[in-house]
Amino acid sequence: MPSKPAKQLHEDGAQGNQKLNAVPKLAGTSKLFVHRILQFFVATAIGLAPFLGKLSVPGFSALLEIFPLQLQSALLPLSSVLMGVIVVTTDFLIEDGPLSRKRSRKIMFSLVAVAGVGLLGLLTVHTLAVAQVSFSGGAHKASFVIGFPPHEYAGPDCPKRCVGLSSEACIEQYLGLEPTLVTTCFGEAKVSSAKLVYALLYLCVMGSLAAMVGVGILAARRKRAGAH
Numbered sequence: 001m002p003s004k005p006a007k008q009l010h011e012d013g014a015q016g017n018q019k020l021n022a023v024p025k026l027a028g029t030s031k032l033f034v035h036r037i038l039q040f041f042v043a044t045a046i047g048l049a050p051f052l053g054k055l056s057v058p059g060f061s062a063l064l065e066i067f068p069l070q071l072q073s074a075l076l077p078l079s080s081v082l083m084g085v086i087v088v089t090t091d092f093l094i095e096d097g098p099l100s101r102k103r104s105r106k107i108m109f110s111l112v113a114v115a116g117v118g119l120l121g122l123l124t125v126h127t128l129a130v131a132q133v134s135f136s137g138g139a140h141k142a143s144f145v146i147g148f149p150p151h152e153y154a155g156p157d158c159p160k161r162c163v164g165l166s167s168e169a170c171i172e173q174y175l176g177l178e179p180t181l182v183t184t185c186f187g188e189a190k191v192s193s194a195k196l197v198y199a200l201l202y203l204c205v206m207g208s209l210a211a212m213v214g215v216g217i218l219a220a221r222r223k224r225a226g227a228h
Contacts, residue, residue: 046080050064050076065143068143069143071199078203086210086214087213090214112212128148133168146167147186148190155188
């Protein structure tokens with residue numbers, strides 16, 4: 001079968017390029033909509049990153065072990081969606097307003113301060129109201145919310161043999177690492193109040209981080225637009 005002449009091949013290539021160039025590029029509202037959809041999904045994926053610990057991904061396994069079992073199934077997805085919403089909302093609220101370098105730094109410093117206070121509070125609650133239990137010969141760990149001190153074994157499902165033992169020893173030896181049994185053993189009211197404080201502080205920290213990401217994205221986009 002005879003091959004095409006070089007001139008014809010060149011013309012065919014030129015026609016193909018013209019067809020590609022004829023495809024309209026996103027602009028205006030469509031481009032902004034796609035950007036915000038991408039921002040939402042990227043931020044949501046970041047919020048769900050601790051779940052990579054279930055796949056034994058290095059670094060994320062230790063992160064997931066710190067997170068209390070009673071809160072993993074609800075708080076992690078909720079915080080990830082919140083991060084996506086805050087990133088998009090931040091972009092929307094300050095997109096058309098003036099965002100000088102001085103103002104962006106001021107916003108960033110404020111967000112860092114909020115995240116820092118929330119992180120200190122979260123560390124305090126984790127230290128006082130969370131028990132971390134080792135199992136499988138110390139190869140793995142699990143965390144449980146047990147309420148603020150004093151820690152008392154008050155629930156009907158709490159074995160009498162737990163009296164005199166540490167919270168970690170009681171959970172490991174007699175409660176079978178079951179979140180429901182841990183909650184009833186240490187008192188549902190105390191555990192629920194500690195879970196609420198923990199959740200609010202965690203959402204505060206992750207929300208602040210999401211807002212920082214949103215401000216950073218907007219500042220970088222404006223800088224790139226100014227360069228053109």
